[in-house]
Amino acid sequence: KAGVTQTPRYLIKTRGQQVTLSCSPISGHRSVSWYQQTPGQGLQFLFEYFSETQRNKGNFPGRFSGRQFSNSRSEMNVSTLELGDSALYLCASSLDRGWEDTEAFFGQGTRLTVV
Amino acid sequence: GDSVTQMEGPVTLSEEAFLTINCTYTATGYPSLFWYVQYPGEGLQLLLKATKADDKGSNKGFEATYRKETTSFHLEKGSVQVSDSAVYFCALMRGSTLGRLYFGRGTQLTVWP
Numbered sequence: 616k617a618g619v620t621q622t623p624r625y626l627i628k629t630r631g632q633q634v635t636l637s638c639s640p641i642s643g644h645r646s647v648s649w650y651q652q653t654p655g656q657g658l659q660f661l662f663e664y665f666s667e668t669q670r671n672k673g674n675f676p677g678r679f680s681g682r683q684f685s686n687s688r689s690e691m692n693v694s695t696l697e698l699g700d701s702a703l704y705l706c707a708s709s710l711d712r713g714w715e716d717t718e719a720f721f722g723q724g725t726r727l728t729v730v
Numbered sequence: 731g732d733s734v735t736q737m738e739g740p741v742t743l744s745e746e747a748f749l750t751i752n753c754t755y756t757a758t759g760y761p762s763l764f765w766y767v768q769y770p771g772e773g774l775q776l777l778l779k780a781t782k783a784d785d786k787g788s789n790k791g792f793e794a795t796y797r798k799e800t801t802s803f804h805l806e807k808g809s810v811q812v813s814d815s816a817v818y819f820c821a822l823m824r825g826s827t828l829g830r831l832y833f834g835r836g837t838q839l840t841v842w843p
Contacts, residue, residue: 619773646829657836658819663829671830705773709829719823719831721766721773 617641619708619722627728633694636725640687640708646670647689648719649681652703661704664689693727701729732757736820736834743841749807751837753794753820756801761822763787763796763803764831768817777805777818810841 620639628634640647648663648671660673664683681691687708693700703726707719736753743749755761762781766774778787783798794805803820820834 621773648829648831650831650833658831658833660830660832665829673830707774707831718764718776718779719829720776723771723773 619706619720621704621706621722621725623725624723625726625728627730628696629730630696630698632696633692634696634727635690635692636704636706636727638689638691638706638708638722640689640706641710641720644708644710644720645687646709647683647687648707648709649689649691650705650707651675652705652724653701658705661691696729698729701727703727732761732822732824732832734820734822734832734834736818736837738835738837740838740840743810743839745812745841745843746809747841749805749810749814749839751805751818751820751839753803753805753834754801755803755820755822755832757822757824757832759824760798761824763794764821764823765792765794765803765805766819766821766833768819768836770816774819810839812841812843815839815841 622637646665649661663671667683678694683689703724705724707721709719733756764779765777767777778789780787780796786795817836821831
């Protein structure tokens with residue numbers, strides 16, 4: 616069974632540019648969530664999608680957005696990149712059969728460097 | 731709001747030593763609790779979980795017990811190996827905010843042979 620796949624693994628972008636990251640969840644999983652990991656702030660929740668609807672949202676500016684497609688694949692977009700957006704972006708998927716059965720499985724992440 | 735506090739380390743141990751990484755949480759209701767492990771250059775892997783008070787999660791020799799009275803979920807292992815060197819994250823999830831994990835800051839563990 617394939618795990619959570621994130622593409623690309625590495626990205627280098629220039630300040631002011633925009634970037635799109637992709638996440639393919641485990642087959643059958645309808646929930647996809649995104650996290651930003653930095654040495655200074657640790658793991659911070661960005662947003663979560665379930666059946667193409669954003670269900671939860673963290674405290675990030677509107678430059679960070681996402682969406683989920685009918686096949687549960689998800690993308691996140693960051694516009695007008697800033698140096699501080701350099702981070703490891705992690706995607707997680709879960710089956711979400713009920714809250715006691717929920718487990719999040721993580722991809723390997725996309726390492727974004729903004730120069 | 732919901733939060734997780736864990737000892738930040740780094741923790742350095744000799745092989746076969748006993749490991750404890752403390753984790754306490756603040757949350758309304760009855761969250762599920764998790765320990766995740768992150769190896770260098772990798773994403774997070776679920777190590778163990780517990781969904782209700784007094785549950786014990788266990789995996790690969792690691793254990794943690796959900797203690798509601800002390801709001802704790804401390805990770806323990808009786809005899810660590812060099813291959814256990816990694817960063818360990820404690821996390822919680824509430825039923826009302828499914829899909830959202832609240833993480834601690836992580837604890838770097840290094841085991842020397």
